[in-house]
Amino acid sequence: MSIYTDTLESLRLSGNLRSLPASSGRDVIDLSSNDYLGIGSCAEMLDRFYSNENNRHIALTSSASRLLAADQEQYARLESLLEDLYGRPALIFNSGYHANTGLLSALASEKGTLIVADKLVHASMIDGIVLSRAPFKRFAHADYDRLEQILQREHNSYDRIIVAVESIYSMDGDHADIDRLIELKLRYPRVMLYVDEAHAFGVSGPKGLGLCMASEHSDKVDVIVGTLGKAAASMGAFCITTPELRQYALNRSRSFIFSTALPPLNCAWSRFVIEHMTSMDSQRRHLHSLGTDLFKALAGLELTTGKEPSHIQPIVVGDAKKAIDLSAKLLNEGFKVLPIRTPTVPAGTERLRISLSAALDREDMIRFANALQSSL
DSSP states (O other): OOHHHHHHHHHHHHTOOOOOOOOOSSOOEEOSOOOTTSOTTOHHHHHHHHTSGGGGGSOSOOOSBTTTOSOOHHHHHHHHHHHHHHSSOEEEESSHHHHHHHHHHHHTTSTTEEEEEETTOOHHHHHHHHHHTOOEEEEOTTOHHHHHHHHHHHTTTOSEEEEEEESBOTTTOOBOOHHHHHHHHHHSTTEEEEEEOTTTTTTSSGGGOOSGGGSTTGGGOSEEEEESSSTTOSOOEEEEOOHHHHHHHHHHOHHHHTSBOOOHHHHHHHHHHHHHHTTOHHHHHHHHHHHHHHHHHHHHTTOOOOSSOOSEEEEEOSOHHHHHHHHHHHHHTTEEOOEEOTTTSOTTOOEEEEEOOTTSOHHHHHHHHHHHHHHO
16 A cells, blocks of 8 residues: 555544545534535525626636736726725735735745744644744734734744634634733734734624724734634635735735736626625624524533633543534434534544524524534
8 A cells, every 4th residue: 555545544543634625415503614604505685696798707817926917907906905904004815825925925935934823823823934944933813912922923033924823713703802812912013913804704893893893903913814604604815014014025925926917807706795784784793693692502512612602612522533423413313513623623523613604593593502402
């Protein structure tokens, strides 16, 4: 057997061999999708978009990288909308992975840079850090006292220190303390604050613009990253930053420079969704209410779950095979909740990750809690 076969067999034996999930073939409630506002399953929104005759003729391909594309109109219109909403320039990337790997690797490539990251930041941020080849340190999840100790010790040794965090953590659903992070940035002037809002954009903050915009000092966050493939029901990502850093990213971010740009039609759809999404406060309130209902229901089952109400709730079982088994039982009960295993989460914290949508209702949460209880 080759080394690759050996690796696959090891993954199989440990319960960590992945395969693409098949369609369920029947009606199930999907609790693994990131369609937080229910826009992705809303046929009415799509009909409204295509009711505009002009949208039917937007190109399905850019046929070039953004720096070479002949037609820039849809990109520019989307970036202009985001700039109006955030009050700072925006730059579109092909995905959240492209944004984090490209931005962090570029920003930290300059000499004299240290990166300090929360231990639970997304793999795309870790890959960006590794690609930068910059020295980096990690602090225990949400341990801001430990973060400050690192900043105290290192702030005179580097020209800049990039602190990289998520605002809502993708596997646990807990929230970063943005105000505390901004406070630390202001205390240590060499700090650049980099916040990935992938799971907060559309869901939290004023107009659904994320947790950073809920702070009165949001302008102190040097880089905000948002994704368009989750609550915005589209594809792609963006960064919000200063004019200088936007220009720098455009010239130094390899994932931006060397990727064929998103289809213009995709950008037009993203802009259409965001224009509506900013006023969907009732859906956001409903989603938060569902998160609270689910949090209370899970607490009553005495499971290892999230630390706070959220639209993302983990059920930590601590074993890959147990996670697979519980997922299969729930599918038989009509709920699709896929298992999350190492290396997505640390070994020993394998789980089911429940991801809620505003398209669900309270009755769905009650039914799920009952199905979960009978499946344990």
